[in-house]
Amino acid sequence: MKTNRIELAGVITQGPIRKQSPAGIPHCHFVLEHRSEQQEAGLPRQAYCRLQVVASGQGSQYKTQHLALGSNIKVSGFLAYQTSRNGAGKLVLHADDIIDI
Numbered sequence: 329m330k331t332n333r334i335e336l337a338g339v340i341t342q343g344p345i346r347k348q349s350p351a352g353i354p355h356c357h358f359v360l361e362h363r364s365e366q367q368e369a370g371l372p373r374q375a376y377c378r379l380q381v382v383a384s385g386q387g388s389q390y391k392t393q394h395l396a397l398g399s400n401i402k403v404s405g406f407l408a409y410q411t412s413r414n415g416a417g418k419l420v421l422h423a424d425d426i427i428d429i
Contacts, residue, residue, distance in 0.1 A: 334421060336379065337402040337429055338362035344395045356383045356392040360403060360421070381405075383423040391426045402429050 343358030358381050366375045381403055383392050395401070405423040412418070 332406045333404065334407055335402065335404040336360060336362050336377075336421065338400070340395060340397055340399045340401065341378065343397070344392060346392070353384060354386065354389050356388055356395070357381070358395065360401070379421050380410075380418060381421045381423050383426060388423075391423075394428070395426070400429050402427050 338360045340358050341361040343356075345357045347355050347357070349355060359378055360381050361378045362376065364375045366373050403421060403423045404425045405421050407419050408422055409417055410420045
């Protein structure tokens, strides 16, 4: 199996929005904003990103019940490309672990 794991800490800037699929699967969607200083080529670099996150399944309800706008969290999961109804594509982090920081 090829590796596809990401761990990202940040603050929730949109959502969380809780929905249920037609098949009855619960989903929680939110946007995580990350800001940090990283080292690149021995020099400091400002890192910034905003990433759509989705937590799905029965276990996701427990993991996301405490989330609110402004929550500082660390999320781990895998990345997948999603295309919206209007054809726009984006990377989405599919979370399997969410912890408060």
